[in-house]
Amino acid sequence: MYRECLNCKNRLPRDATYRRKFCDARCRVQYSRKKKSTSGYHEAMVGITSLGNAQDSRNGAILCLKALREQIDHELRKLKDEESLEKYEMFAKRRARF
Numbered sequence: 001m002y003r004e005c006l007n008c009k010n011r012l013p014r015d016a017t018y019r020r021k022f023c024d025a026r027c028r029v030q031y032s033r034k035k036k037s038t039s040g041y042h043e044a045m046v047g048i049t050s051l052g053n054a055q056d057s058r059n060g061a062i063l064c065l066k067a068l069r070e071q072i073d074h075e076l077r078k079l080k081d082e083e084s085l086e087k088y089e090m091f092a093k094r095r096a097r098f
Contacts, residue, residue: 007031 002011007027012020022028048068054061076084 007034 002014003016004010005012005023005027006021007030008023010023012023022031048065051061051064073084073088077088
């Protein structure tokens, strides 16, 4: 039975030890970098949830979450996310009318 590289999904050599998970060092580094970039997501979600559950400082939590929403929208626009760009343009047109 062949096993796959965790990064590129190519077959590992038949004689690979049970501890081997990657084709080579390049695949290992690529996998590590991908993993590192997504590992912050879980931490962010835990922080947002705990912030939302903070009953003792409800108003402060609301302000922090709104600021976070604005920053996320800004980053999505920088990445040229179509949905965020459309929403931003819609609000800009609405503001221009008033």
